[in-house]
Amino acid sequence: MPSRLHLHVVPPSAAPLPRPRAALRWRALLWSALLAGFYLLPWLRWEGRQALLLDLPNRRFDLFGLTLWPQDLGVLLGLLAVLAVGLMLLTNVAGRVWCGYGCPQTLWSGMFGWIERSSARHLRRPALARAVKHLAWALLALWTGVTFVGLFSPIHDLVAGLWPPAWRGWQTFWVMFYALATWGNAGFLREQVCIDLCPYARLCPSLCDADTPQVHYDARRGEPRGPRAPGQGGVIQRGRGLLDPVSASDYAFRAAHPALAGPMPNFPEDRLGDCVNCDACVAVCPMALDIRSGPHPDCIACGACVDACDAQMRAWHFPTGLIRPASPNGVQQHARRWLRPRTLAALGTLLVLLGIGVLRL
Known part of the structure; x- marks a missing residue:
């Protein structure tokens, strides 16, 4: 570690400041739009059916007019591979923008934090503020569980079975599982999920480079x-x-x-x-x-x-x-390289997967 404490400065003419950056005032709008899109997704209709429904009991996947059967499993795996490689390419080119702007943990942690701050700001009694906070957390977590399971079971039937209770055993289990997971991860663990549990966070350093x-x-x-x-x-x-x-x-x-x-x-x-x-x-x-x-x-x-x-x-x-x-x-004031080994590897893999998909279709 250097020991000198006196100032060494560069003349102002030799060290221009970076250009001003506009504030990301759209971040809250983006997060709100993504959360609203998730909660509305199971309610979308396409040709008289739920637009996105992964119906496991009937072995039928409806994806906005595209119907996949068990023999089409390769198409679904191909779509997942394209998304995974696309995320790798995005990470290499733009950094951890997925973590900062699209990750469910980030979105729900931000929502739970907003509820916590709002209840503390508007309710002067700490005990009442905590009670309102946990009630709001519980309701949001429960509806998150219902929405997620609504992607695997018809959402209209699922909501109709809320009262009087008419859910199947597996529906009850997964709704409560994802409700508790949302409540715990977004309400209490928060950044610890990213630091200790997220595999993508561990892979990010290997996907990034000096550019x-x-x-x-x-x-x-x-x-x-x-x-x-x-x-x-x-x-x-x-x-x-x-x-x-x-x-x-x-x-x-x-x-x-x-x-x-x-x-x-x-x-x-x-x-x-x-x-x-x-x-x-x-x-x-x-x-x-x-x-x-x-x-x-x-x-x-x-x-x-x-x-x-x-x-x-x-x-x-x-x-x-x-x-x-x-x-x-x-x-370091070096010119940015757009064509780097990891960028080319991810881009090449993505193009190959898309080419295979086009030939299959």
């Missing part, structure tokens, strides 16, 4: 962090410039590990970086990470810390982009 975007904190611009009086401007505006990479990494490490590296020295306000140490990025992270300590394999790239930091930068009249998506090569 795959990930959330990055610009330590050269942000360090040394600390509170300051308003009105001083960012490091470029007041001419301090960016730190050299070694000093920036040193300060970021010391801020993240004070017990190991010792306390940071006191810097005058005009030598501080653009990070005001507000911890807004930490507060909004669904994985409870501090991205300023360096790229983390458990980061799901949801962009919440990016938006929170950009909001703070605008409030302080600093340029946005202190935390931003960037590839390791992009951080």
Whole structure:
């Protein structure tokens, strides 16, 4: 670990700041649309039948007008293979966008968290807030279980059997199983599901390379962090410039590990970086990470810390982009390569699978 604590800066003209990034205000709309699509999916009709119904007892799969029978199992497996390879290609090119924007664990954890915050904000009595929260969680989890089983059993018959109870044994078991799984995973385990249980999260590092975007904190611009009086401007505006990479990494490490590296020295306000140490990025992270300590394999790239930091930068009249998506090569100012070995392997496999599917049809 470097031991020097003095500032080494790069002249402002030699270190342009990244372009401002618009806030992802559509994230909540996207999550709402995906959740609404899931709950509405079993109710869609196609030619007088449920549009998507995996009817296991009758060995018939209806997929929006396409009917698959047991002898068509290869078609279903092919569709699953195409989706799996497509996810691999997406991960290599765009990073963990599936985790941040489409994963059911992310969507339901966000919904359960919103219910928890809303009940605590609107109900002053903690006991009442907890009761309302768990009641809402239970109802949402139960309806999630009903909706999921409704993809395997006609949804109209399933809902009609809610009261008086008329479910079969397997329907009751799977509704309660998925209700309890939703309640436990989204209400209590949350990020631990991604860290300890999700196999896709373990595979992601092997699918990514030096040109795959990930959330990055610009330590050269942000360090040394600390509170300051308003009105001083960012490091470029007041001419301090960016730190050299070694000093920036040193300060970021010391801020993240004070017990190991010792306390940071006191810097005058005009030598501080653009990070005001507000911890807004930490507060909004669904994985409870501090991205300023360096790229983390458990980061799901949801962009919440990016938006929170950009909001703070605008409030302080600093340029946005202190935390931003960037590839390791992009951080080093290297040109991005679009045709890489893993990209070509995933793209080639996807094209082969699609070609086989076209020939089969």
